Amino acid sequence: MLKALKKEFFQHLSAAQAFWYARSQAEYMKACSFTEAWDEYKTRNEMHLYMHHYFFHSLDDEIKSHRIYYKQDQRGFGEDAFHAMWFTLLNEFRPTKCLEIGVYRGQVISLWSLINKRLGVESDIHGVAPFTPSGDQVSVYLRNIDYHADVLSHHRHFGLKVPFLLKAFSTDDIAINHIKSNRWDLIYIDGSHDYEVALADYQICKEQLAQGGLLVMDDSSLYSDYKAPMFSFAGHPGPSRVVQEFAMKELLFIGAVGHNNVFMKT
Ligand SMILES: C[S@@+](CC[C@H](N)C(=O)[O-])C[C@H]1O[C@@H](n2cnc3c(N)ncnc32)[C@H](O)[C@@H]1O
Numbered sequence: 001m002l003k004a005l006k007k008e009f010f011q012h013l014s015a016a017q018a019f020w021y022a023r024s025q026a027e028y029m030k031a032c033s034f035t036e037a038w039d040e041y042k043t044r045n046e047m048h049l050y051m052h053h054y055f056f057h058s059l060d061d062e063i064k065s066h067r068i069y070y071k072q073d074q075r076g077f078g079e080d081a082f083h084a085m086w087f088t089l090l091n092e093f094r095p096t097k098c099l100e101i102g103v104y105r106g107q108v109i110s111l112w113s114l115i116n117k118r119l120g121v122e123s124d125i126h127g128v129a130p131f132t133p134s135g136d137q138v139s140v141y142l143r144n145i146d147y148h149a150d151v152l153s154h155h156r157h158f159g160l161k162v163p164f165l166l167k168a169f170s171t172d173d174i175a176i177n178h179i180k181s182n183r184w185d186l187i188y189i190d191g192s193h194d195y196e197v198a199l200a201d202y203q204i205c206k207e208q209l210a211q212g213g214l215l216v217m218d219d220s221s222l223y224s225d226y227k228a229p230m231f232s233f234a235g236h237p238g239p240s241r242v243v244q245e246f247a248m249k250e251l252l253f254i255g256a257v258g259h260n261n262v263f264m265k266t
Pocket residue numbers: 075076077078101102103104105106107108128129130131132133134135136141168169170171190191192193197
């Protein structure tokens with residue numbers, strides 16, 4: 001009982017903090033590209049605040065309503081700021097061959113598709129996931145959902161092209177072969193949070209990124225300078241170790257929004 005009350009109190013407090021951070025602030029009232037924003041704000045905290053503000057004051061209504069839709073009925077994870085991050089990244093770098101590892105209910109792949117449709121960019125979007133409730137050491141997912149049908153239904157809801165969905169764990173041979181048989185302009189790693197799997201995903205994706213391609217690692221700022229506000233999350237140990245031990249040393253770090261770290265292959 002006390003635990004439930006505490007949880008509810010925390011939820012109200014973090015919602016109030018998110019609301020306060022979203023108030024109109026002159027210093028954030030400019031529509032920067034991702035690179036311009038990182039040049040200007042320079043830290044994960046400042047960048048997160050800028051993108052949170054961008055979501056409420058600069059982002060296109062259709063993209064905002066995509067986030068509002070995915071926040072209902074536990075359809076997606078993440079934070080409002082990440083919709084602004086994806087818009088600024090896709091608008092600036094225009095990736096066409098895109099891959100997500102760990103699709104869940106399709107929030108990110110459908111967002112990419114929606115943004116690219118608005119930008120008039122023809123893209124080829126792939127998702128690799130078991131399309132079951134398979135979790136890991138730190139995550140449990142909803143049962144009783146046909147995840148494959150669910151992802152397709154959300155694409156239909158937004159009138160989006162059907163993505164290429166591969167039903168497999170990223171460590172299965174069929175998934176490894178699929179990732180290896182392409183050069184990717186953008187890869188988002190958000191599958192298993194277990195260190196060994198996150199590392200295997202990172203290693204194969206790093207190899208298969210095109211020159212100038214982007215790799216975004218979710219949930220990976222735990223061992224960084226990011227001090228997450230109450231309505232945000234710094235990350236999980238597995239992906240955060242991969243970023244700290246490998247990505248920071250092997251790829252060009254071009255910025256971060258909260259727990260999403262963005263790298264470029266140069
Ligand atoms: C955190 S969720 C992804 C959330 C999604 N990106 C979003 O924004 O809503 C992680 C997903 O990865 C899936 N998953 C777990 N292990 C995986 C693996 N080895 N390969 C691919 N997907 C995996 C889970 O079943 C889950 O659907």
